[in-house]
Amino acid sequence: MTEEDKQTEEKIFESATEVFVEKGMDGARMQDIANRAGINKSLLHYYYRTKDHLFNAVFEMIAGQMFKKFAPVLDENLPLEEKIRFFFREHIAFMQKNPRLPSFILNELHRNPERIRKLIQNIDINKLWTTIEAQHKEELKRYNITKENIPQFMTTVAGMSVFPFVARPVIASIMEKMGYDFDNYLEERKEYAADFVINALKKQEASNKM
Amino acid sequence: MTEEDKQTEEKIFESATEVFVEKGMDGARMQDIANRAGINKSLLHYYYRTKDHLFNAVFEMIAGQMFKKFAPVLDENLPLEEKIRFFFREHIAFMQKNPRLPSFILNELHRNPERIRKLIQNIDINKLWTTIEAQHKEELKRYNITKENIPQFMTTVAGMSVFPFVARPVIASIMEKMGYDFDNYLEERKEYAADFVINALKKQEASNKM
């Protein structure tokens, strides 16, 4: 039945997501996925021909989900400063709920770089820049953000948000030794990161004037 | 012979390093390692009993190498600002030569978090803080870096340095689309990151005074 059908196919997809995200493509085992879904291994091949197919389905969904999280930043009609706060709040919150996604995605992109082309092919980066520039012309000028240095700025912002999750095991261990709580650190990071970036920009602005 | 011996064992180690760093533990194949070393697969087991043993040997060497790169920052007798510049220059330069190490290390720590304990067990973090505090008491106060928020600060700095390498495929692809050069971006990042961090601190300082 369509109902039962969806249930099975969906269960497979969910279990596959779990296993792939946790172990990566190379470490994942089809039997493991079948076990978690509580079904026979053959069903995996019945619904998704091969491990590769199944993995692709999962990866595309995950990567899409992650990239979508960046979009609202462009839509929201907020001053740059507020957008920065908005971004860190939303992005870190999303990763708090899905702490393994960043590592998973970056990792698999590393293993298979061609995948990236497919992910970013629809994005017209020059248009993106035009949009941003239109929205924040004065602020960008004030903060000395140019088309030339925007990659530096963007990767700084992205890194501040993503790095804690990519390096989670290390950071969490060290913090444990210091008697601090990692979850608390994440919570505080939403504000700390935003403040840090905004401070850097404002100082830049001050230096500019001289 | 000791000479031949070392040559073989070393060749194995080098090939293993290549393969493990490139493919990770799960993706690496013993046969692949043997082929690159130009020797019989059995020799791998002769010198390093199992794949796990071989991997451990490689990982410990790599991780040690990476962590050592953080040490000079503490030794150097420089003002904080200069230390920050020194760190980004040295750390990014090291990773430029070994662009895959960060992903490799973080990944494998993710796969086997217990490994971290072994890596950081010798580090007395409280003592580390005392050292830093002694070296930069005034600056820390000025910039409002406390024992409570130092994890935020340290991960920010580490992230700015490491993230470009962890997310290299994504960043490089997007930059290519923009007509920019990734290697150039890395080169510029040494200064950009330092400036950015120092700016953030200085603005913090300015706000503090009010």
Add this chain to the structure above:
DNA sequence: TTTATATTTGACCAAATGGTTAAACTAAAT
């Protein structure tokens, strides 16, 4: 030179793993 020791190899093995298939089962259509 002969003996003992270390090194290297090819053949081999057992387990794991992705994938196939034919049969059994379920449920809707006739």
Add this chain to the structure above:
DNA sequence: ATTTAGTTTAACCATTTGGTCAAATATAAA
């Protein structure tokens, strides 16, 4: 009720893979 189509399963297969072993080779010691 019977046929038909879709779903699920157990048994099976071929290949890969980490690992072993005994024989062969080279090297040092006697």
